[in-house]
Amino acid sequence: MTATLSFEKLTLGYDRLPAVQQLNTEIAQGSLTAVVGPNGAGKSTLLKGVTGALTPIEGCVTINGFCEKDIAYLPQQSSIDKSFPMSVIDLVAMGLWREMGAFGRLSRAMKSRVSDALAAVGLTGFENRAIGSLSGGQMQRALFARLLLQDAKLVLLDEPFTAIDAKTMADLIKVIKNWHAEGRTVLAVLHDYDMVGTHFPETLMLARELVAHGPTAQVLTAENQFRARQMCEACAGVPHVCGKAAA
Amino acid sequence: MIWDLLIAPFADFGFMRRALLGCVAVSVGATPVGVFLMLRNMSLTGDAMAHAILPGAAIGYLVSGLSLGAMTIGGLIAGMVVALASGFVARVTSMREDASLAAFYLISLALGVLIVSTKGSNVDLMHVLFGTVLALDNAALILLCSFASLSVFALAVLFRPLVLECADPQFLRSVSKLSAITHFAFLALVVMNLVGGFHALGTLMAVGIMILPAAAARFWASGIAGLIAVAALIAVLSSIIGLLLSFHYSLPSGPAIILVAGVGYCLSLIFGPVGGAIAQSLPRRTYET
Numbered sequence: 001m002t003a004t005l006s007f008e009k010l011t012l013g014y015d016r017l018p019a020v021q022q023l024n025t026e027i028a029q030g031s032l033t034a035v036v037g038p039n040g041a042g043k044s045t046l047l048k049g050v051t052g053a054l055t056p057i058e059g060c061v062t063i064n065g066f067c068e069k070d071i072a073y074l075p076q077q078s079s080i081d082k083s084f085p086m087s088v089i090d091l092v093a094m095g096l097w098r099e100m101g102a103f104g105r106l107s108r109a110m111k112s113r114v115s116d117a118l119a120a121v122g123l124t125g126f127e128n129r130a131i132g133s134l135s136g137g138q139m140q141r142a143l144f145a146r147l148l149l150q151d152a153k154l155v156l157l158d159e160p161f162t163a164i165d166a167k168t169m170a171d172l173i174k175v176i177k178n179w180h181a182e183g184r185t186v187l188a189v190l191h192d193y194d195m196v197g198t199h200f201p202e203t204l205m206l207a208r209e210l211v212a213h214g215p216t217a218q219v220l221t222a223e224n225q226f227r228a229r230q231m232c233e234a235c236a237g238v239p240h241v242c243g244k245a246a247a
Numbered sequence: 248m249i250w251d252l253l254i255a256p257f258a259d260f261g262f263m264r265r266a267l268l269g270c271v272a273v274s275v276g277a278t279p280v281g282v283f284l285m286l287r288n289m290s291l292t293g294d295a296m297a298h299a300i301l302p303g304a305a306i307g308y309l310v311s312g313l314s315l316g317a318m319t320i321g322g323l324i325a326g327m328v329v330a331l332a333s334g335f336v337a338r339v340t341s342m343r344e345d346a347s348l349a350a351f352y353l354i355s356l357a358l359g360v361l362i363v364s365t366k367g368s369n370v371d372l373m374h375v376l377f378g379t380v381l382a383l384d385n386a387a388l389i390l391l392c393s394f395a396s397l398s399v400f401a402l403a404v405l406f407r408p409l410v411l412e413c414a415d416p417q418f419l420r421s422v423s424k425l426s427a428i429t430h431f432a433f434l435a436l437v438v439m440n441l442v443g444g445f446h447a448l449g450t451l452m453a454v455g456i457m458i459l460p461a462a463a464a465r466f467w468a469s470g471i472a473g474l475i476a477v478a479a480l481i482a483v484l485s486s487i488i489g490l491l492l493s494f495h496y497s498l499p500s501g502p503a504i505i506l507v508a509g510v511g512y513c514l515s516l517i518f519g520p521v522g523g524a525i526a527q528s529l530p531r532r533t534y535e536t
Contacts, residue, residue, distance in 0.1 A: 051421065079417035084286060085469050088413050096412060097422040102408045130469065132412075145500070150422075 002064065004029040004185045005050060007131065009059030012049040018057060018208070019045040025204065025213045027187060029065070031179040034200035035189045038232040041206045043189040044076055047156045050187070065153070069098060072152035074143055074188070076159045082132045088142055089127040095149025117145040120178075122171055137168035140166065145177050155179055157188040161195070173199055193220055207231035217235060225230060262381050266490055269383045269391050269447045270504060273456055273484030276395030277440040279402050279475045281461035283433065286471075287413045290458050292345075295352040296434075297441050297454045299329035301359030304445065307368050311438045313374070315386050319442055326438030329355050334431060378449030380490075380500045387446050394443035396437050405432055410471065448501040455505035456482055463512040466519020481527050 003026035010023040020042035027033055035043045048054040049061055051073045063071075080091075093106060093114045099108060106114075118124055121141040126134070134142060140160065147155060157176075163171050177199070179186050187204075190196050196203055196216060203219040205211040207228040212219040257261045284293050302324025308315035329351045336351075337344035351519045382389070402409070408429040411419040420426045437457075444453025464478035489504030 053420075071421075073421055075417060078415065080415045083411065084410075084414040085471055085474065086410070087470075090410075091414070094415075094418065094422075097411075102423065102425055103404070146418075 002029050003027060004031075004064055005066070005187075006062045007059070008062070010046075010049065010056055010061060011058040012045050012054055014045075014054075020049065020206065021208050022059070023206075023210050025210055027185060027204075028202075030180070030183045030185055031202050032176070032186045032200055033188070033202040033204055034196040035187060035204050035206060036178075036191065036193065036196060036220070037206035037211065038207075038229050039092050041228065041232055042208050043206055044158050046206065047073065047158050047187065047189060050154075050156060062217075063154070069154040071156060072147045072150040072154070073156045074147060074158060074160055076162070078143065078224060080131070080139075082139070084131065086131050087128050088123065088131060088134065089114060089118070091131050092123075092142055092145045092149065095146035098150065113149060117148040118142075120175060121145045135166050136163055140164055140172065141168060144172055148175065153184055155184055155186045157186070159189050159191065161190070161192070169195075173236065193225075196220065252495070253491065256491060260494075262383075263490060263494060265383045265388060266380045266447075266500065267487065269380055269388055270456075270486035270490065271483055272388075272391040272395040273440070273444045273447050273453070274486055275479055276391075276398040276461070277444055277453070277457040278460050278478040278482045280398060280433075280436050280440050281457035282464065282471070282474045282478050283402075283409060283413065284437065284458065285461045285465065286474075290462070292348065293437060293441070293454045293457050295348050296326055296330065296437050297445070297450045298356040298359075299352040300326040300355075300442055300445065301450055302355050302362055303359075304442075304450070305359045305362040305366075309362060315384075315390060315446065319390060319446075322445065323438060325355060325359075326442065327435060330434040330438060333433065334434070371476065374449075376449045376451055377499065378445060378447050378452060380447045380504075381493075383447065391443050391447060396438055398440055398443075401432065401436055409433060424466060448504065452472040452501040452505050455508060456485070459505065459508040459512050460480045460485065463508070463515040463519075466515040466521050466523045469521050481508065481515075485511055 005027040007023045007025055010020060012020040019040075020205070023046070025177075035046060035157050039042055045054065045147050049056060051071055052068050056121070092112070095117070096106070098112055100110065115124070118127065121144045123138065123141050125143060126138065131139070160172065164172075176186055176188070188200070190200070197220060200216055202214065203216040204213040205224055205228055209231065211228045211231065212224050257267055281293065284290055300322040303321035303323065305321070306364045307314065307321030309318070310321075311317040329348070333344060333348040333351045334344050336347040367482045408419060408423065408425045412426060412429045412433075416426065419429075441450065441458060444456060447453070448456060460478040460481040461474070463481050464474045467477045468474045485508035486504050489507040490500055491498035492498055492507065493503040515523065520526050
């Protein structure tokens with residue numbers, strides 16, 4: 001198995017306060033990996049580091065075999081202004097940005113792909129609804145449809161199932177499993193260990209530093225969870241300043 | 248009777264026709280920009296920018312008197328400098344863009360007032376602040392029409408990135424490098440329309456024709472195309488009615504136009520079908536689409 005992502009001595013943080021420290025591991029191509037860990041463990045920070053939105057304080061993220069444009073990223077709190085007068089189909093069609101760019105037109109073939117994506121997430125019939133009228137679950141479905149159209153090799157999901165009903169969750173997990181079957185690499189930050197155990201073959205447990213990474217059954221042990229909590233509590237009070245000044 | 252009231256002022260007097268053309272140009276150019284300002288929660292940015300262009304216009308006036316070209320170029324430069332400086336400060340420091348813009352426009356405004364009041368007469372200050380829509384010459388009209396055309400064209404080109412920059416900036420940044428360009432190009436359009444508008448309505452009133460129709464349109468339409476169309480219509484109607492009122496009752500034309508737009512806003516607020524006061528208080532049926 002070749003690695004899609006490799007982290008070398010990766011340290012990421014804000015204002016020189018590290019949120020992820022000295023991470024060394026690799027994400028295999030086509031793997032379906034859950035990123036878990038206590039609050040403040042640096043899970044979201046890790047995803048931001050992969051998208052390039054955050055520059056490493058130390059070390060690096062290496063992406064093999066494709067460029068940054070092949071990454072689709074669903075942030076935990078999307079920046080969408082729901083009051084903006086935009087229809088569902090307009091929002092979802094923006095997933096085709098890479099193909100049509102800022103000025104290209106939406107061809108007939110593209111329109112039918114948009115319809116397919118909407119159908120895949122169960123939003124057929126919602127095309128012309130204003131995004132402001134969608135419920136939380138429907139909005140998440142729409143964002144998954146947009147991810148589908150991005151046709152990315154690496155999909156990053158940050159807590160995609162927070163405050164989502166069970167039916168929506170089940171439908172969206174199907175979408176994720178389809179990506180996995182198509183050979184795409186998926187990295188999802190999750191907190192529901194039952195779901196991780198059932199649906200995600202690989203798990204990466206973080207507590208600022210790497211706790212464990214490997215097959216889910218071996219990572220999600222009571223011992224590891226206990227260790228992760230302890231590591232986070234231990235460093236929560238004393239932020240280590242790092243960077244050039246401290247080096 | 249109706250002829251005397253509505254048509255004769257324009258038919259009989261060249262300056263009224265020129266004023267009308269100038270106002271229509273400003274309306275068509277500025278209102279779509281105003282709609283986007285409103286949708287980005289930046290309505291007050293227009294106001295700040297209008298103040299920011301004052302020293303540029305004043306320096307232009309100092310250099311070559313009441314010259315259209317010099318004041319236009321001065322205003323454009325001052326507006327762009329303030330827009331770029333505040334955007335730059337927001338990106339390299341922890342200062343938020345609105346606070347940084349406020350700081351720069353206040354500096355710019357103070358400088359402008361200083362220049363105008365030490366070197367110019369009160370009449371000149373009034374000209375810059377309130378415009379001279381009844382004294383537009385050919386060059387000014389060509390300028391206003393060019394700015395309006397350029398603005399509409401640029402907005403058409405920028406439309407998709409601009410919509411995404413408003414609706415989901417994080418996503419735009421993740422798929423495209425156009426985010427910063429779009430933002431600054433949009434601010435440039437704001438500045439350009441305000442500079443065009445200040446020849447007709449003055450720096451202060453130019454913001455009115457940009458924002459008031461856009462705010463009023465919010466109560467009539469819910470899609471972007473509808474918002475722009477309604478806003479432009481309200482702006483043009485306000486221009487016509489404002490000019491007629493100023494003609495029949497000898498009122499200053501700039502404020503008359505903006506006040507009519509203001510009345511339009513208040514009426515929309517009450518009677519508008521999309522979230523207006525009356526529509527909100529009526530029992531509504533829910534329906535599926």
